[in-house]
Structure formats: C-alpha cells, structure tokens
Amino acid sequence: MSLRTTRTIRPGAEGTAVRRTVRRAVGRLRRRGDDRGAVSVFVAITAAALVILLGIVLDLGGRLRAMEQTDALAQEAARAAGQQLDQRALLEGRGYRVLQAEAEAAADSYLQTYRPKDLPDLHLTAHVEFPDARTVTVRIESQYDTKLLSLINIDTLAVHGTGKAVLVHGVTEAENG
Numbered sequence: 001m002s003l004r005t006t007r008t009i010r011p012g013a014e015g016t017a018v019r020r021t022v023r024r025a026v027g028r029l030r031r032r033g034d035d036r037g038a039v040s041v042f043v044a045i046t047a048a049a050l051v052i053l054l055g056i057v058l059d060l061g062g063r064l065r066a067m068e069q070t071d072a073l074a075q076e077a078a079r080a081a082g083q084q085l086d087q088r089a090l091l092e093g094r095g096y097r098v099l100q101a102e103a104e105a106a107a108d109s110y111l112q113t114y115r116p117k118d119l120p121d122l123h124l125t126a127h128v129e130f131p132d133a134r135t136v137t138v139r140i141e142s143q144y145d146t147k148l149l150s151l152i153n154i155d156t157l158a159v160h161g162t163g164k165a166v167l168v169h170g171v172t173e174a175e176n177g
Contacts, residue, residue: 055148070161
C-alpha cells in the first residue's frame with residue numbers, strides 16, 4: 001500500500017503564489033544591477049555636449065562674420081588712405097606718392113566712422129604700413145567677444161583683417177609697376 005498525500009489549495013491561493021514568484025524574480029534582477037537613473041545620466045552628458053557644440057558653431061560663425069567685416073573694413077581703410085596723394089610731387093612731375101601722416105589719419109577716420117554697427121563687440125586696432133611710396137597696407141587686429149563659449153572660459157577670439165591699395169594710373173587701363 002502506498003501513501004499518497006494530497007494538498008488542498010484554498011480558492012484564489014494560486015494567484016498569491018504567482019505574485020510571490022514574480023516578486024522574487026524581480027528582486028533577483030534588481031540585485032544583479034540597478035539600471036534606474038542610467039538614462040538620466042546619459043541625457044545630461046549628451047545635453048552638455050550639445051550645448052558646447054552649439055556654442056562652438058554659433059561663436060565660430062560669429063567670428064567668421066567678424067573676419068569678413070574686418071577684411072572689408074581694412075580694404076576700404078586702405079582705399080581711403082591711398083587717396084591721400086602728395087599733390088605737389090604729382091604737379092612737379094615726381095610721380096604718385098602717398099602722404100603717410102595724412103594716410104594714417106584717413107584710415108583711422110574711416111575706421112571710426114564706418115565701424116560695423118551690427119558687431120558692437122568688435123574692438124578694432126589698425127596698423128597702416130607703407131611697403132613703398134605707392135602702396136598702402138592696412139592691418140586690423142580685433143577681438144570677437146564670444147556668447148556661449150564664455151561659459152567654458154573662452155571669452156574672446158582673435159580676428160585679423162588685411163587690406164591693400166596700390167596707386168596706379170593710366171589712360172584706358174591701369175598701369176602696374
């Protein structure tokens with residue numbers, strides 16, 4: 001004769017057993033490695049990187065615009081300086097020459113009068129050079145004040161511009177040399 005034991009299960013008890021088994025499995029998974037909050041760290045790091053990238057794009061774009069403005073200003077300042085001719089030497093037949101003091105004053109005056117209004121943070125410093133009696137070169141050094149890169153301690157970016165004017169003459173076309 002064999003003994004056989006039977007268990008009696010109360011009605012609704014099998015649902016409790018299943019819930020208990022699920023709770024144990026979830027508890028084991030949590031003990032293995034908790035991933036809660038991992039997405040938050042990823043989003044924070046990615047957002048910071050995107051802000052830095054956006055700052056680089058915006059501020060370097062602003063620097064390129066400032067370089068374009070600085071080159072145009074230098075070219076026009078050189079043109080204004082190149083118009084300061086030594087008229088006495090010209091009338092006496094000694095050729096075309098630029099009056100250096102007047103040319104420097106004309107370049108400075110041009111820069112003060114026509115500085116870009118859309119770039120108020122552009123600080124200009126001009127250097128007028130005379131490689132020879134017929135050439136005027138204006139070099140402008142300036143700084144562009146950054147907007148977003150200042151958050152990571154990059155407050156200014158250097159900007160340089162160069163313009164050159166050469167005195168030429170001729171009846172129908174320019175004569176070089």
